[in-house]
Amino acid sequence: MFDLQKKNNLKQKRIRIIIAICFPILVLLFWQYASTVGLIKASLVPAPLNIVKTFLSHLESGKLWKNLSVSFVRVACGYFIGAVAGVLVGFLMGLFKSVNAALNGIVSVLRPIPTIALVPIVILLAGIGFSSKVIIIAIGSFWPVLLNTIHGIQTVDNKLIEVAYTYRINKLKTTFKIIVPSAIPAILTGLRLGMSSAWMSVVAAEMIASSTGIGYLITLSRETANARVMYMCVLVIGVIGLFIDKGLTRLERYYLMKTRGIADVK
Amino acid sequence: MVETNNILDIRNLHKDFYIKGQRREVLAGVDLTVKQGEIVAIVGASGCGKSTLLKLITTLEDITSGEILLDGDPVNGPSPKCSMIFQEARLFPWLSVKQNIEFVIPDSVPKAEKEKMVEHYVELVGLSEFMNAVPNQLSGGMQQRVSIARALATRPQLLLLDEPFGALDAFTRMNMQQELLRIWKEDNTTMVIVTHDIDEAIFLSNRVVVMGKNPGVVRSIVPVNLPFPRDRTDSAFLEIRGNIMREFLDS
Structure with missing residues (x-):
């Protein structure tokens, strides 16, 4: 082995x-x-070829693309908010021990809650419109970005900080020119994992309250007992998730290779 | 104040560490002076406090008692008069060779002059072709050269080197030792080099400070009055080597 x-x-x-x-x-x-x-039973587990047929017919009718594009827009908006918030709060928590002390307890309690468990609360607060889906996706992508940003900042090589100290580099320059660049690989990892998480959250959000989107398509197929569509959607989600992750991994590696001549992407 | 040409003046220096509440004396009354333009090597077994000594000079650690005068003034925070080179090159991996050196030059220096300084020191360490390379594209020896260029670019009067070639292979190390002497002749910077390599100490320095441990003290100071460049197989070289070796074996 x-x-x-x-x-x-x-x-x-x-x-x-x-x-x-x-x-x-x-x-x-x-x-x-x-x-x-x-x-x-084909009604429970349809044959792969039939799933492919369903896929092609949905592709042709434009039904798949219509729903996917709606989901993409939601993911884009939610991810943007979640990622920006994750990086910002991550910086504050990583750089300032007092902020970390204040927020650490809250983060530890909220973080293990599965996004899907928050769906009813978000709907209660924000209704069943566009914004509630965006909020759910934002929350889903927020955590990986936050945790990786904090980790990146806290694990800055102390040896480099010693160098800055001996050369009398001021705090501001040390923060923005040493600590921030040190954290970039970890932040990129967080952004990648956040994107995967955003894509997983959209389905959760749409399955509960929606009339469009890839998640809705699954709900609809359940109601109409259409196993083929169900399987097709699940596989499409999986494949898109795979492409997102692979694409972003490549981007990450390319960026690190280009700027530092080395890429250790986890 | 008495006018001297001592760049570094260490008087009755003590340093204690506390490990799990237990006091451990690392340096117990070290006295040492370094004159302008000198190269002084400090040798000693690991744990004798030789690296701690350099950390105290750069204030990376705080003095327990005693005094360190740098160019006549007591040290009080990191001084622009002295630069430190570590065992690892400690370059910023996201910056090019040029940017790494520029980084430590104060922002008050005009840009044109900054650039000139960078060029000068990169040339001095023989890396002109690699100005725009990032550290990961360079070998260990080349990275350490950049670190030397960076240290010199702040125009220190005193250069502290903490086992600077310890992580390099034997051939690169010998090459770097020659380079360091060449740089010293061109730039005339005073150097204090900590090493556990007795040959290296004799090859490079005007005086070898032998330290003993538990607690760390200066056991003896051996002058090396041999002309540069030195021959490691020369009988005078070997005699000094033997004397220093005996210092260690006696303890």
Whole structure:
């Protein structure tokens, strides 16, 4: 299992790539087979090919895109608010011990609450319109950004602070030219995780109170007992989430490579 | 005040650390003077307080008792008269070589002059081609050169080096030692270098301060009256080496 990893072991690598490609295909083939011969009920678990068909028809009719674009706008707005707030509060908590002392207790209590549990409260406070969805997404993306920003600032290398001290660099310059740049890799990680979290929150928000969006499409398909649409939507959400994460990871790595000649993206 | 050409004057310096409430005496009455233009090496086993001594001069640590005079004035906060080079280059990874050096030059210096200074010191350490490289693109030895250029760019009268080549491989280290001597000749900055490498101490310095530990004291000061550049296989070199070695073995 944990064999010694030797460099340039192409054979091992190649085998792993083949497994990585073949196993999911095998699963799909089995799924297709099981569903067609009636091993599993097609009304509960539709066959992959039928899900693809549903996907194509929804794509053609524009129904999928219409709902997705609504979700995208909500995510964009909510994420923007959540990320900005996360970075700002993160800076304040990371830089000022008094702010940290004041907010730490509140953060520790609120943070473990799943976003979906907040949906009823947000609806109570903000109604069922656009704003309540944006708020839920903002909350969802806020936490990873906040925590990573705080972490980035608090883990600034003390050796660099010592350098600043011996060269009599003032506090303002130390903060903005050393502490902030030190925290950037962690902040980027937070922004990436926040985006994933925002995308997960939109579905939660739309499943409860909405008449548009990808989450609504799932709710609707449940009400009409349309398993194909249900599965199709879930898979689309997964694939989009994957692309968002991969895309942002790349962006992060590119940025760090470009500015520091090294990228250690976690 | 008595006029002297002592850049550094350390008098009866004591430093205690408290570890879990237990007092530990790290330095117990250290006296040392360093003259203008000198290179003084401090050698000692780990834990003898030689690095702490440099930290006290830069006020990274506070004195328990005693006095440190820098160019005649007692130290009181980090002084522009002295720069410190650490074992690690401690460069800012998001800044280029040029920006790293510019960073420590006071903002009161006009931009054109700043640029000239940076160019001068980058050239002095032989890295002109790498002005715009970031630290991660440089080797360990090159990074330490940038750190030396950065330290010199603030025009200190005293350069403190805390095991500056300790993290480098043997060949790079020898090369850097020669470089340091060349820079010293060109720039004529007084240097205090802490090392655990006796050869390095003899190769570089006018005087070798041998420290003993528990608590840290100056055991002896060995003058090295050999012309530069020194030959590590020369009999006079080896004799001094033997004397210093004996200091350690005797304890």
